[in-house]
Amino acid sequence: MTINQFKLFATCAKGLEDILASELLALGGADVKAGEGGASFKGDLALVYKANICLRTAVRVLFFLAEAPVDSDEALYEFASSIDWSNYMTPDHTLMVDSNVRDSNLTHSQFTSQKIKDAICDQFVEKVGRRPSVDKENPLVKINFHLSNNHGVISLDSSGDSLHKRGYRPKQWKAPLNEALAAGLIQLAGWNSSQTFWDPMCGSGTLPIEAATLATARAPGLTRKKFGFQGWVDFEQSLFIEIRNQIRNQVEIIPELNVIGSDLRGDSLRACKDNAGAAGVGHLIDFRKEDFENIKPILGTTGILFLNPPYGIRLDQEEGVADVYRLIASVAKARFSGWKLAVMTGYVHALNEMKMTPQKTIRLFNGAIPCKLYLFDL
Numbered sequence: 001m002t003i004n005q006f007k008l009f010a011t012c013a014k015g016l017e018d019i020l021a022s023e024l025l026a027l028g029g030a031d032v033k034a035g036e037g038g039a040s041f042k043g044d045l046a047l048v049y050k051a052n053i054c055l056r057t058a059v060r061v062l063f064f065l066a067e068a069p070v071d072s073d074e075a076l077y078e079f080a081s082s083i084d085w086s087n088y089m090t091p092d093h094t095l096m097v098d099s100n101v102r103d104s105n106l107t108h109s110q111f112t113s114q115k116i117k118d119a120i121c122d123q124f125v126e127k128v129g130r131r132p133s134v135d136k137e138n139p140l141v142k143i144n145f146h147l148s149n150n151h152g153v154i155s156l157d158s159s160g161d162s163l164h165k166r167g168y169r170p171k172q173w174k175a176p177l178n179e180a181l182a183a184g185l186i187q188l189a190g191w192n193s194s195q196t197f198w199d200p201m202c203g204s205g206t207l208p209i210e211a212a213t214l215a216t217a218r219a220p221g222l223t224r225k226k227f228g229f230q231g232w233v234d235f236e237q238s239l240f241i242e243i244r245n246q247i248r249n250q251v252e253i254i255p256e257l258n259v260i261g262s263d264l265r266g267d268s269l270r271a272c273k274d275n276a277g278a279a280g281v282g283h284l285i286d287f288r289k290e291d292f293e294n295i296k297p298i299l300g301t302t303g304i305l306f307l308n309p310p311y312g313i314r315l316d317q318e319e320g321v322a323d324v325y326r327l328i329a330s331v332a333k334a335r336f337s338g339w340k341l342a343v344m345t346g347y348v349h350a351l352n353e354m355k356m357t358p359q360k361t362i363r364l365f366n367g368a369i370p371c372k373l374y375l376f377d378l
Helices: 018-028 045-054 073-081 109-128 180-186 206-215 235-247 266-276 321-335 350-354
Strands: 006-012 030-035 038-043 057-071 092-101 141-148 152-157 196-199 259-261 286-290 302-306 340-345 360-366 369-378
Touching: 006 018, 006 045, 018 030, 018 038, 018 180, 030 302, 038 045, 045 057, 045 235, 057 073, 073 109, 092 109, 109 141, 141 360, 180 206, 180 360, 196 206, 206 259, 206 266, 206 286, 259 266, 259 360, 266 286, 321 340, 340 350, 350 369
Parallel strands: 092 141, 196 259, 196 302, 259 286, 302 340
Antiparallel strands: 006 038, 006 057, 030 038, 057 152, 141 152, 340 369, 360 369
């Protein structure tokens, strides 16, 4: 890792690739190209650190090491052995290999991870007589292997835990919206801080929190305790601290920010306030205990009503889901004239129940669930 420009790839949820590419360009990434499930780019170590701290829609940032055709376990072992691993770790490092395998001769990700681990350990035993050990929970070096159509790519995972784990949500609320996806949805909807942002079914508060951090240019990684690159042999602590301080100083003060989260459940709102406080935006969000049926905007205000209602995927959720979508349409049309309405859902009958025509429909995935973001002008 001595040259300046490295090949990098940031992953994201399907449907957010263009937003992620825009984020990378804004950070100074070179040769940025959006692809399926992420964007490739080039940059130096400083950009690796910066991308992990600043990217809102990324899941992880991968540092490219090598690629090769891989059509058998012998070819995989040989490919992994061709990399000089002493450039990236020592026998005192712990490691973990995470594999993603599809449409190839090798079909089991656990087997491919094991094979790469064997190649790395065998190389160290041969060179220095000792081998690194595996730590699946908290490795110092996390290796990513991607195999598609017998084409293999080995990378270092510079993020460690998924970047959607900002560090502000210690307790998971039921069916929480992934933070990176929430940040992407807000940007896809075109919201800006001069408008009101209101999530009237706010759950654990993810959408309002991500809206407030976006509006104030508060980088999502500022609340993270640890990144994968901090275990690398060439980790530059002083550079990382300098970059993090620069990013912290870029946080903006917006006195008139109007972000609202409301929910009928008091326990949900307590979690919201705790999470928003941990994210550094607790003072910027108006969390209210309010039934959706009763919500009304302040006269003369406009903004966006943003909802991620139940999808009715599980059998125990199906009952009453159609009623929720009819109610959303009824309240939005009756009281929020001049506003925008954004509904992110995996419920296939949503538009039939709402009887509304979206101005725009964007296809996305919430985890493995195919979803649509519907944008309406009210």
